[in-house]
Amino acid sequence: MKKTLVALFLLGIMNIMNANVSAQLVHPKWAQNAVVYEINVRQFSESGKITAVIDQLDRLKGLGIDILWLMPLHPIGEENRKGSLGSYYSVKDYKAFNPEFGTEGEFEMFVKKAHQLGFKVIIDWVANHTAWDNEWVKKHPEWYVRDASGKIQTQYDWTDVAKLNYASKPMRNAMTEAMKHWVTKYDIDGFRCDVAFLVPVDFWNENRKALEKIKPMYMLAEMEANNDINKTPAAYYSYAFNAGYAWTFMGASADLSAGKKTVADFKTIMQKNYAELPASVHKMFFLTNHDENSWNATIQERYSENWKSIAAMVYTLPQSLPLIYTGEEAGLARRLKFFEKDPVVFTEWNDTTRYSFYRSLINLHHTQPALQNNQAGSKFEEYSLTDENSGMVYAYKRTLGKSEVIVIINFAQESAHFNIQGVKIDPTKYKSISSLEIGEFHFNEQIEMPGYSFVILYK
Secondary structure, three states: OHHHHHHHHHHHHHHHHHHHHHHHOOOOHHHOOOOEEEEOHHHHOOOOOHHHHHOOHHHHHHHOOOEEEEOOOOOEOOOOOOOOOOOOOOEOOOOOOOHHHOOHHHHHHHHHHHHHOOOEEEEEEOOOEEEOOOHHHHHOHHHEOEOOOOOEOOOOOOOOEEEEOOOOHHHHHHHHHHHHHHHHHHOOOEEEEOOHHHOOHHHHHHHHHHHHOOOOOEEEEOOOOOOOOOOOHHHHHOOOOOEEEOHHHHHHHHHHHOOOOOHHHHHHHHHHHHHHOOOOOEEEOEOOOHHHHHHHOOHHHHHHHHHHHHHHHHOOOOOEOOEEEOOHHHOOOOOOOOOOOOOOOHHHHOOOOOHHHHHHHHHHHHHOHHHOOOOOOOEEEEOOEEOOOOOOEEEEEEEEOOEEEEEEEEOOOOOEEEEEOOEOOOHHHOEEEEOOOHHHOEEOOOEEEOOOEEEEEEO
């Protein structure tokens, strides 16, 4: 009986602790329909300085951006460096500001101006590894993963970095203190955490608790449902992280665009993906980011004529935290070098043909309650189509109260003729955003859509 009472008491304590953890992870109101802009400071301007980014803040505000994510701002390691400038993710000093980007005072100015304009600022954080010439390597070799002979290990083909050992409590403390430094000194609003799934979830939980004592944080994990060191990846989102990556969407949408997957395939993949993680998680949907642009493909290479249709999904699918990467809104059509200086030049920034398109999608994402995340009563319905001639039309509806958003996309090159089962749409009762003039879409006995087109109808 005594053992039973003790067990029940411990169970009660655990339940209270779990309830407190869940209650503490509350998405801030400003993040419910936010849009992120990723800033590659090195390539953002010919100078590569943070002051050049300050000069563009008004433009980004006009675009509708809410959260500014800056790629790593730390000094970059020189030992085993890749290329002439090295990887931003090879951190030499966690508490220092990279002089290549300017001064600490100039970064303080950046954050202050950003906050005055209503932006939130998050910075990239690399907790899995350091540069080989980080002072921790010599002072605390026990803070690193080592082989039987005591040699510090690297990971994968990341030969410019040394793998940290999270069995070391002092190292964990030093890492958290370094993160606290950026919050207290610069008043940043959160972190994008590099390869978060390679770092134990209990560290992230402890870390967030320490950061929250300073100010509320927004935490974005570079992970989805990765289970490399933790077989229950959903645990990363129970307290530590507000948002994760949507790699599954990127891959499935690229295959859909290329005709390698049907709409039915896409639906199945995404339904499974949504079921893997809690419905409260913000999913960072994107057409590109720094990794994808540099190593894999440009938007044009990946999506070709369907890029606008994929963008329509980015801004209207459930749980979406849309991302725009440096130069994307200006139609950046090349892969930026990763280890070298390769700036987006003035003539590239001067292309504003996509600016109004992105601004219209961002405005929709901001103003339609049906598209806001974490809203009780919000509904998502995938339409069933009849008489469809291609199998490449995707249609769905988002609703919340009187707010209603309908998205219809034809991913095929050929025109499509179809009906939505049990639904008759009168487009005159909606406002619209489309890849064509609304008159080119016909909503008569059948819906007729040209190839590579989309329409978003909203009230």
